[in-house]
Amino acid sequence: xxxxxxxxxxxSMFYVLMALMRQPMCGIEASEFIQKRTExxxxxxxxxxxxxxxxxxxVGYIRETEVVGRKRTYAxxxxxxxxxxxxxxxxxxxxxxARREERREPLEGEDxxxxxxxxxxxxxxxx
Amino acid sequence: xxxxxxxxxxxSMFYVLMALMRQPMCGIEASEFIQKRTExxxxxxxxxxxxxxxxxxxVGYIRETEVVGRKRTYAxxxxxxxxxxxxxxxxxxxxxxARREERREPLEGEDxxxxxxxxxxxxxxxx
DNA sequence: GGTTATAATATCGTTAGACGATATCATAAA
DNA sequence: TTTATGATATCGTCTAACGATATTATAACC
Numbered sequence: 561x562x563x564x565x566x567x568x569x570x571x572s573m574f575y576v577l578m579a580l581m582r583q584p585m586c587g588i589e590a591s592e593f594i595q596k597r598t599e600x601x602x603x604x605x606x607x608x609x610x611x612x613x614x615x616x617x618x619v620g621y622i623r624e625t626e627v628v629g630r631k632r633t634y635a636x637x638x639x640x641x642x643x644x645x646x647x648x649x650x651x652x653x654x655x656x657x658a659r660r661e662e663r664r665e666p667l668e669g670e671d672x673x674x675x676x677x678x679x680x681x682x683x684x685x686x687x
Numbered sequence: 688x689x690x691x692x693x694x695x696x697x698x699s700m701f702y703v704l705m706a707l708m709r710q711p712m713c714g715i716e717a718s719e720f721i722q723k724r725t726e727x728x729x730x731x732x733x734x735x736x737x738x739x740x741x742x743x744x745x746v747g748y749i750r751e752t753e754v755v756g757r758k759r760t761y762a763x764x765x766x767x768x769x770x771x772x773x774x775x776x777x778x779x780x781x782x783x784x785a786r787r788e789e790r791r792e793p794l795e796g797e798d799x800x801x802x803x804x805x806x807x808x809x810x811x812x813x814x
Numbered sequence: 815g816g817t818t819a820t821a822a823t824a825t826c827g828t829t830a831g832a833c834g835a836t837a838t839c840a841t842a843a844a
Numbered sequence: 845t846t847t848a849t850g851a852t853a854t855c856g857t858c859t860a861a862c863g864a865t866a867t868t869a870t871a872a873c874c
Contacts, residue, residue, distance in 0.1 A: 568698065570860065572860085572861075573860090574781060578785060586823090587822070587823070593794070597788065598784060606863090606865095607825080607862050610823060611860075628870090629868085630870080631821080631869085631870090648782065651782050651785075653725070654701060654778055655775065657702075660724070661705055661708070667720070667723040715852085731833085732834060733836095733851090733853080734834070734835085734855090735831080735832055737853060738831075742830095756850095757841080758851060759852075
């Protein structure tokens with residue numbers, strides 16, 4: 561997905577925020593939550609997990625609420641909640657674009673008659 | 688999004704396939720299509736665009752159907768269509784997970800009474 | 815107390831994707 | 845033939861993913 565530093569979240573990042581929004585928790589707990597919620601579809605290794613937690617703390621999407629020994633508990637900030645909401649919207653837009661495409665809707669800025677690229681005779685990718 | 692080589696498409700990749708499924712076209716046309724369909728939300732530079740086209744050809748998601756001078760026309764293969772469909776499903780899963788989370792649905796494998804992490808007293812991220 | 819086990823976090827190194835900037839090439843127009 | 849234009853190709857840098865491994869703090873046991 562996105563590569564311009566946190567303009568659009570990756571799937572891993574999205575689920576980390578989702579976990580911490582459910583309830584403040586530590587990294588391991590978040591990772592377990594993600595596996596359960598996605599029924600195993602998404603599984604973060606420690607490297608990805610802690611890289612994301614570190615990054616999110618830097619940019620203020622999450623903050624530490626408790627440190628017991630080595631265990632750090634994180635909560636999502638308002639900024640993080642906004643980023644999560646924006647990501648939901650981005651995903652929805654992708655899907656709604658896909659649906660419009662299935663319907664072969666003409667593009668914006670087309671007058672419905674310009675020799676443009678709508679109503680092609682179906683993809684027909686031979687191979 | 689995804690980083691394990693094409694296991695899950697990036698947003699850019701997704702829209703490139705969407706463009707070529709509408710109708711076989713060249714890189715520039717695909718990039719123009721994407722800008723229109725997303726109303727400017729997604730815009731690929733030439734580097735991203737041709738990197739993706741090259742990669743997709745390598746893995747067999749698209750194939751060249753015509754070469755006129757420098758202009759190369761691409762079409763989506765069945766493999767590419769499958770990848771696109773899988774991506775749509777992935778996006779749908781992300782959103783449905785998000786919706787389940789909004790409803791605070793308990794996780795799979797929880798008996799509704801285990802001292803687990805559901806029904807927390809709402810996130811309350813103070814900052 | 816000292817040793818082992820365990821839970822949790824941290825870091826390294828490699829690979830993949832994003833993208834601005836720029837270069838190259840082919841055709842058409844002047 | 846020069847110039848313009850449309851289109852593709854490549855360079856370099858940055859960010860993210862992730863397996864493997866190391867580190868550290870608490871708990872459990874003898």
